[in-house]
Amino acid sequence: MSEVRSLTRATSRVSLTRAASRVLLALSLTLFCFAPVRAQLQIDITSGVTAPIPIAIEPFTGETAQMSPVIAADLGRSGRFKLQPRNAADYLVTGQVGGTPDGAAAVDFELRNLLTGQVLLKERLTMPAAALRQGAHRVADRIYLRLIGQRSAFATRIAYIAVEGAPSQRRHRLVVADADGAGARVVLESRRPLMSPSWSPDGRWLAYVSFETRAAAVWIQDLATAERRMVSARPGVNGAPAWSPDGRRLALTLSSAGGNLDIFVLDIASGALERLTDDPAIDTEPVWSPDGSAILFTSDRAGGPQVYRMAARAGERATRVTFGVPYAARPRVSPDGRTLAMVVRDGGAYRIAVQDLAGGGLRMSSRGPQDESPAFSPDGGTIIYGTRGGGRGTLATVSIDGLVQQTLVSTGADVREPAWGPFPPAAATPVR
Numbered sequence: 001m002s003e004v005r006s007l008t009r010a011t012s013r014v015s016l017t018r019a020a021s022r023v024l025l026a027l028s029l030t031l032f033c034f035a036p037v038r039a040q041l042q043i044d045i046t047s048g049v050t051a052p053i054p055i056a057i058e059p060f061t062g063e064t065a066q067m068s069p070v071i072a073a074d075l076g077r078s079g080r081f082k083l084q085p086r087n088a089a090d091y092l093v094t095g096q097v098g099g100t101p102d103g104a105a106a107v108d109f110e111l112r113n114l115l116t117g118q119v120l121l122k123e124r125l126t127m128p129a130a131a132l133r134q135g136a137h138r139v140a141d142r143i144y145l146r147l148i149g150q151r152s153a154f155a156t157r158i159a160y161i162a163v164e165g166a167p168s169q170r171r172h173r174l175v176v177a178d179a180d181g182a183g184a185r186v187v188l189e190s191r192r193p194l195m196s197p198s199w200s201p202d203g204r205w206l207a208y209v210s211f212e213t214r215a216a217a218v219w220i221q222d223l224a225t226a227e228r229r230m231v232s233a234r235p236g237v238n239g240a241p242a243w244s245p246d247g248r249r250l251a252l253t254l255s256s257a258g259g260n261l262d263i264f265v266l267d268i269a270s271g272a273l274e275r276l277t278d279d280p281a282i283d284t285e286p287v288w289s290p291d292g293s294a295i296l297f298t299s300d301r302a303g304g305p306q307v308y309r310m311a312a313r314a315g316e317r318a319t320r321v322t323f324g325v326p327y328a329a330r331p332r333v334s335p336d337g338r339t340l341a342m343v344v345r346d347g348g349a350y351r352i353a354v355q356d357l358a359g360g361g362l363r364m365s366s367r368g369p370q371d372e373s374p375a376f377s378p379d380g381g382t383i384i385y386g387t388r389g390g391g392r393g394t395l396a397t398v399s400i401d402g403l404v405q406q407t408l409v410s411t412g413a414d415v416r417e418p419a420w421g422p423f424p425p426a427a428a429t430p431v432r
Contacts, residue, residue: 052079052080052081052082053080053082053090053091053147054081054088055075055081055082055083055084055089055090055091055092055093055143055147056083056084056085056086056088056089056092056093056114057069057071057072057075057083057093058086058092058093058094060094060095060097060107060109061095061096061097062096062097063095063132064097067095067097067107067132067133067135067136067139068095068136070133070136070137071093071136071139071140071143073180074136074137074140074152074154074180075140075143077180077406078152078404079399079403079405079406080144080148080404086114089114090114090115091111091112091113091114091120091147092111092112092114093109093111093112093139093143094109094110094112095107095108095109095110095139096108096109097132099129100126103129104127105127105128105129105131105132105135106124106125106126107124107125107126107127107132107135107139108122108123108124109121109122109123109125109139109142110122111142111143111146111147120146121142121143121146123142125138125139125142133178133182133183134178134424137154137155137178137180138154138155140152140154140155141153141154141155150379150381151379151381152379152381153179153377153378153379153420153423154179154180155179155423155424156178156179156420156421156422156423156424157176157178157179157203157420157421158176158177158178158179158181158384158395158418158419158420158421159174159175159177159197159199159206159418159419159421160175160177160197160415160416160417160418161173161174161175161194161195161197161415161416161417162175162413162414162415163393163413163414163415163416164412164413164414170191171189171190171191172189172190172191172192172194173186173187173188173189173194173413174186174187174188174189174206174208175187176206176223179377179420187206187221187223188208188210188221188228190210190211190212192210192211192212192214193209193210193211194208194209194210194211195208195209195239195417196208196209196239196240196241196417197417197419198241198243198250198419199243199420199421199422200220200243200247201243201244201245201246201247201422202247202422202425203223203421203422203423203424203425204222204224205220205221205222205223205243205247206223207219207231207241207242207243207250208221209238209239209240209241213233215233216233216237216238216239217230217232217233217238218230218231218232218233218238218239218241218250218252219231220250220268231250231268231271232250232252232254232266234254234255235255235257236254236255236256236259237253237254238252238253238254239252239253239254239284240253240284240286242286242287242288243288244265244288244292244312245288245290245291245292246292248267248268248269249266249267249268250265250266251263251264251265251266251276251286251287251295251312252264252265252286253283253284253285253286260280260282261282261284262276262277262278262279262283263275263276263277263284263286263295263297264276265295265312274313274314276295276310276312276313276314276316277297277310277318279299279301279318280301281299281300281301282299282300283297283298283299283301284297284298284299285298285329285330285331287332287333288333289312289333289337290333290335290336291337292312293311293312294309294311295309295310295311295312296308296309296321296331296340297310297318297331298328298329298330298331299318302320304326304327305327305328305329306320306321306322306323306328307320307321307322307328307329307331307342308320308321309321321355321357322340322342322344322355322362324361324362325344325345325346325353325362326345327344327345328342328343328344328353329342329343329344330342330372330374332374332375332376332383333357333376334376334380334400335376335378335379335380336380337357338356338357338358339354339355339356339380339400340354340355340356340357341353341354341365341374341375341376341383342354342374343371343372343373343374344362346364348369349369349370349371350369350370350371350372351364351365351366351367351368351371352364352365352371352374352383352398353365354383354400363402365383365398365400365402366385366387366396367405368387368388368389369388370387370388371385371386371387371396372385372387372416373385373386373416373417373418375418375419375420376420377420378420378421378422379423380400381399381400382397382398382400383397383398383399384397384408384418384420385398385418386415386416386417386418387407389407392413392414393414394408394415395407395408395415396408
């Protein structure tokens with residue numbers, strides 16, 4: 001159980017008086033409201049579908065922010081398209097970037113079937129003039145939906161932890177970036193460990209665990225204003241925050257006076273705490289079902305880590321979900337509630353596996369020797385996870401069908417614990 005191992009190691013290293021903790025908070029913590037981060041992510045496509053769609057993306061007339069290369073990169077990165085010149089493509093994307101009377105940017109784009117001459121899309125997208133790159137992701141989303149028939153997540157964001165420096169000078173950073181790794185910004189930086197980022201359903205807040213006071217505490221932070229609030233700093237373990245689908249509660253892992261770990265639910269507004277599990281086993285790593293009616297979590301009550309499910313209220317009996325493997329942990333549920341992703345032990349390796357919650361068997365999705373922390377994209381089509389490469393942590397993605405695999409290579413940090421944010425509000429960049 002990665003969360004338990006990390007929290008136990010970090011907690012065992014820290015113990016300090018409250019007065020000294022306040023001093024350390026002032027000395028060791030630096031807050032950034034989306035300051036640039038040096039460690040960027042670069043994407044290497046390692047596998048794709050066997051017959052990608054040939055498509056041409058021509059430069060948009062009037063573009064100064066290079067929208068068309070972003071659109072091409074999004075579609076190429078999906079593994080389902082092959083970028084070609086017009087004379088070798090089946091589909092063509094053209095466009096024009098202009099302005100509106102109120103100073104906003106307007107992008108008119110067209111998707112045409114070159115084999116039939118049919119115009120499949122002809123739309124206008126408006127956005128703030130400073131948001132052209134995000135608009136390019138939106139255009140790619142529209143093209144993907146029209147040709148593949150499924151929603152994509154090009155215009156979403158990810159969060160992750162980046163660690164840099166020698167042990168005596170180590171810096172821990174909570175980073176938010178576009179789904180393609182571009183535009184990375186530091187949300188929080190500390191000399192003490194940060195872990196377990198979790199997005200609120202509206203994408204406005206991040207919950208995370210920080211050891212900035214030398215003890216584990218759960219914080220929530222507004223990404224637009226940098227406002228942050230400590231919501232759980234009880235003695236012992238405070239870990240694994242997970243937002244409820246309504247955004248009003250957090251599921252947490254907390255320890256009792258005897259040190260045992262159980263699942264609790266915290267009402268953020270009132271601070272009221274409800275205990276869900278009361279078992280001598282270790283219960284940790286909770287996640288909500290998409291409708292908020294149930295919580296899945298990791299427990300070793302059967303002798304080794306397995307995934308369990310229970311109704312999201314006290315007094316309910318938990319039932320085991322995973323079988324056939326000696327180790328199954330860190331559950332995550334797809335947005336449609338049908339698929340479970342988790343970390344399993346496969347021989348001597350730890351890999352990401354998926355399971356149909358209606359009763360299907362396990363299927364290995366990743367190939368690394370030390371993979372962890374899976375998270376679904378908001379469209380449910382891709383899983384992002386942490387892995388190892390080149391002697392350091394990095395991130396990777398795999399499509400839910402296992403056909404498209406990519407590595408997000410860090411150019412300067414040990415990167416871990418990814419979390420994929422929700423779809424942006426539709427009203428932010430309206431399509432007309």
